Amino acid sequence: MSSINLRAAAAAIILTASCAGASAQEAEGPMRDQFFWLGEINKASAVINSQEGLLDPALTPRIAQGIRTVLENGAAEGAKRPSTVISFEPLMIEAAGVEVTLLHAGRSSQDMHATYRAAILRDRLLELAEELNTTTRTLVELADQHQGTIVPNYTNGVAAQPNSYGHYLLGHVAGLERDAQRIREAYARIDRSAMGTTVLNGTSWPLNRERMADYLGFASTVDNAYDASQISSTEHPVEVGALVTSIALHAGHFVEDVMVQYAQPRPWILLQEGGGNTYVSSAMPQKRNPGILNDARGAASTAIATAFGPVLRAHNITPGQNDAKDVSANNEVIDNAVEVLQAWNEIAGALAIDPERALEELDSDWTASQEVADILMREHGLPFRAGHHFASEIVDFAKAENIRPSEFPYAEAQRIYAESLGDMDLPSDELPMSEEEFRNALDPQVIIANRASAGGPQPAEMTRMLEAARGALDRQDAWVRERREHIDASLARLGADFEDLMAEAD
Structure with missing residues (x-):
């Protein structure tokens, strides 16, 4: 088999493994952790520097073999997976000798750590975007089912006007679409490689920063070397916390709206009993406590509390301090947001709307x-x-x-x-x-049918807005898929080129 075919085969195998890893990540948590990205950075440094004259070709095979040994050992069940450059490097020295530190041409723990933090946040944002789309799509389909369900809507906590429940749901969908926009915008700012900026002012080594960024699946590099690890790396978790706060606030508003109605003696909105949605009071037989609503509200409050953590940790520190950069703490922020969205999705699937009772409620007040x-x-x-x-x-x-x-x-x-x-x-x-x-x-039903302004609950506008919402969801799904495919393909290409170095070692 030719070397070209060997490289193509290797790329296919690595891409398949990467996709399998994504599935495992969804099931078991983040697999592309700090250890993984330190390995990819070392592989990319070995490939690029050996090909561009920054690493002695005679030493390259031994260095590449040492990297492979460290990564294979780290992949074993129960093995330690060092998360810092200072703890990763001794393993490479043990495997390949002190010459392996020649890889440090024009790099430091500052730019390496900034790069893996961005890579991990990038992966987690795609996970969050996918979860957001799942919940939003559930609300869109529920809105479609309830286009003609007329219910009271409330302002200042008081019944205000009649509305289509489907139109009300699309209002929440609009808020979640903005959250999806925020994710895409944050992703674009985070999807930049800090590699090659070293500590804060670059290096005298003629590094190919663009090629490094490409191997690691980044869209571009951080332009200013001081910004790379001293400013933007602290800014990223704060921005993610802000968008998580927005998601949690949207969820909390929805839950509280349901809760207020659910608490009425004869609500028009109920929860399907069973399956953990409700539970019977231990003392009062008549009560059906809304467990699923309580859990979602608690999850939203927890998400907001942890999302504010990066702000507090980043407050009143000099540039470059590590306070707000902890990967575990920042992963928790996104974990909590995912939990909120999953809870909201469950609530949407458990709602039981009583249209006749809603009309009776409207006729008991003067919302028209x-x-x-x-x-x-x-x-x-x-x-x-x-x-x-x-x-x-x-x-x-x-x-x-x-x-x-x-x-x-x-x-x-x-x-x-x-x-x-x-x-x-x-x-x-x-x-x-x-x-x-x-x-x-x-007559609430006549009122809704006769609405004439754009964005209202009348049938023609509902059809238009439902179509627009589904289109936005499809585009968001495609965006997530394209970003993941780009990262996976980049890592597969790096893996194939690294295999070439290993072939020389063999």
């Missing part, structure tokens, strides 16, 4: 009253504040007399109209709305 004022202005030219005053007088009378919107006498509306306009020194003509028009103005 603004429509009366809107129609009087739009169709009959009455100033909005006058129509608002008329509708408010209707609500006051109805609540005093315990009259539901669907039962309100048209004759009383006519009387109140004349009196309310007189209060505002306007001509107190007859109510210009017909009885049918008045009834429709108080």
Whole structure:
């Protein structure tokens, strides 16, 4: 077999192993840890420096064999996997002799650590993006199912207006789409290699920084050598914490909205019982405690608490300090965000909406009253504040007399109209709305169907927004897939080129 075919075969094997590693990572936690990336950096240094005249070709095979030995030993079950340059290097010296430290041409622990931190955060952001898309897609499909389900929506904690539950869900989806944008934007800033910047001002060695970045799957290099490990490396976990905070806040808002309704004696939104969604009180037989909601709220609070950790650790330190750079602590921030999204996804799958009870709730209050004022202005030219005053007088009378919107006498509306306009020194003509028009103005289903502005809950706009949301999810899925494929292919190419060095050693 030709050397070209051997390299192609090696690349295919390494790419397959990399993909398998990704599956294992999802099942068991991060596999591409500090030890892994220190190994990849050493492999890339050996390949690049030997080919570009920075490493004696006569020493290269022994150095490459030493790297392989360290990596094979580290892959054994229960083996130690050093996470710092200072603890990794003695293993290489033991395996290949002190000459292996010739690999340190133009590099230091500063740029190596900054590089592996960025690589690990990059992997974790892709995991977070995938989890975010899973939850968002569940909400989109739930919104599709409930396009025509009319429910109360609330402002300031008080029933405000009727809305399609599907439209309400798409509002939450819009927030999560912005979180997806934040992930992509943060990823672009993190997806840059610090290798070759050494401590803070570069090196006299003519390093090929771009080739190193390419081997490690980075899109580019950090341009300023001081920025690489002294500034941006501290900034990355703070930015990730901010986007995790946004995700957790969105989840908390949704959970609390459900919780408020769930606590009512006759809620229109329930949880399917069983499967850990609810549990019976140990003392009160009638209670079905919303365990899944409590767990999600707790997870969101924990995520926000840990997400603020990098800010506190990065506060009031001089540039380059390690306080905010701890990989384990920063992994925990993303772990907690993933847990929040998984809990939210479970809640969305466990919701039980009662459309009839929702309509009854709407008819027990006057959430449609603004429509009366809107129609009087739009169709009959009455100033909005006058129509608002008329509708408010209707609500006051109805609540005093315990009259539901669907039962309100048209004759009383006519009387109140004349009196309310007189209060505002306007001509107190007859109510210009017909009885049918008045009834429709108080019918939540008619109100939703007649919405005309872009972004509303009317069927045509719901169809458009659902299509747009699905398109955004598909593009995000493609983005995650492309980023992973790029990293895997880069590492496979590095692996194949490193195998060439090993072939010389053999």
